[in-house]
Amino acid sequence: MDILTFAFMQRALISATIIGTVCAVIGVYVVLRGMAFIGAGIAHASFGGVAIGITLGVHPLFTTILFCLATAWGIAFLSEERKVREDSAVGIFFASSMAFGVLLIGIMKGYQADLFGYLFGNILAVSSFDLWSSLVIGALVIFVVWLLFKEFLLFTFDPELARVAGLPVKMLNLLMMSMIAVTIVISIKSVGIVLVSALIVTPAASAYLLSDDFKKMMLLSILIGVGSTWTGLLLSVWLNLASGPTIVMVATLIFFICYFLSPQRRKLQRDIEELKVEVKEK
């Protein structure tokens, strides 16, 4: 427990709580709208933003936010026009932003350890600035979700009815894409570009398996998200493992536990067993 007295460890635990919560909340919409690939796409695209920041000598947070927002809006715009399918749009931005980032590193002189730190993240290296910025941005995301809870729910459940009801669906879509983008940006320092989409998708997908109610799904998702980041972080320190991958593995393990515990699955199992009994009796 001595480790908890270190400032870096306290920062890591606070960061784990913030990103565990925000990713889990946004993840609910990502999972229910079937946008897991968009999350992965925007996350990988952030590599370009990080590279620009490091090249210009600006804190990568600012350039990455701008870069990810532009990517999210680009995907939304291209798929809104219906000339390009959404997954194709994601695929194009995904690869081109990564390529752009790698090219930029090539042009830069010398080895950029920082840049690779962003790829897999290191929650133990989170600075006070990282922490405060993720707290402010995370709080903003949660506030918008709270404020437009009913609207985002309707838009996610039945976008057509949202249009018929005269809701500003384009604005809601852009807002949702922007929230996914900034959630990714505040998480990459801790869990890395490659793994952040798992933190968005896995807790929400686990909660989906256990929920018959939207609010319950969101609360469960937060519980599983924060549970995974805390457990993963503490395990990684204890076993001297990389923190990002440990967090993701814990979340994945929880997902499989939920899968086998899910009420639908249990009901299906019961039905099969009842059927077997009936067949035997005959």
Next chain:
Amino acid sequence: MNDIIIACEHLCVAYQDKLALENITFNIHRGQFWGILGPNGSGKTTLLRTMLGLIEPLSGTVSLFGRAPRQLGALRDKIGYVPQYAQIDFNFPLRVREMVMLGRSRKIGMGKRAGADDWRAVDQALARVEMTDLADRQIGRLSGGQRQRALIARALALEPDLLMLDEPTAALDVGATEGFYEWIHHMHRQMQITLLLVSHDVGVVSRYVSAVACLNKRLVAHGLPQEVLGRETLEGMYGCDAMFFRHGDVPHMVVSTPGHDHSHKHPHS
């Protein structure tokens, strides 16, 4: 009682370079129960979606309550819409009561929570469709007929003057379909709202509605079902020789008549 709720004038709608609706002109008056009928691909759903402002017409006009669909503003609160069953994800983690509340979103207002009045309207809508005891059930655990009624309750939660339903019996079997139309007919008489229903079920629907519009991209005929639904109209709709089996004045079932050989077959099957 004779004021016009929906007016279509020379309405043409196209998908890319293909005309889906040609020169549609007819009016729907307050309190009427209309069936928009036609085979698959005849433009019924397109017409409904155009009325709702989801599709922009190529030419001509459509108006609801005297306004273009996209200029409805607060008048949207008067319109209840029940989409096709297949459009809804019933695996969504949502309970019936919450889903019905979502139908009232616009009236509640952006960024606001449902108040006591709103929940009262939701409960009334659930009572209207006889689903009060299922209010806390997850939507995926309802039967086909219950799901349809829950979607209708969602539209009724707005306390609309006009209710529009798109193929409401698509997921129901024959017995349940009859029961559903009996029920909606009864509800229409009780609530005295204007009802518009899209269906390919010509035979069943025509027994319950007060007026029909028969579509096959063009408006083949419209008016009282017993006057409109003759052999000519059916031929115009289905593009083949067809006729009705009737019980007295009431058309019962459409059958194709190849060489006037009365086989018991639906022309669109």
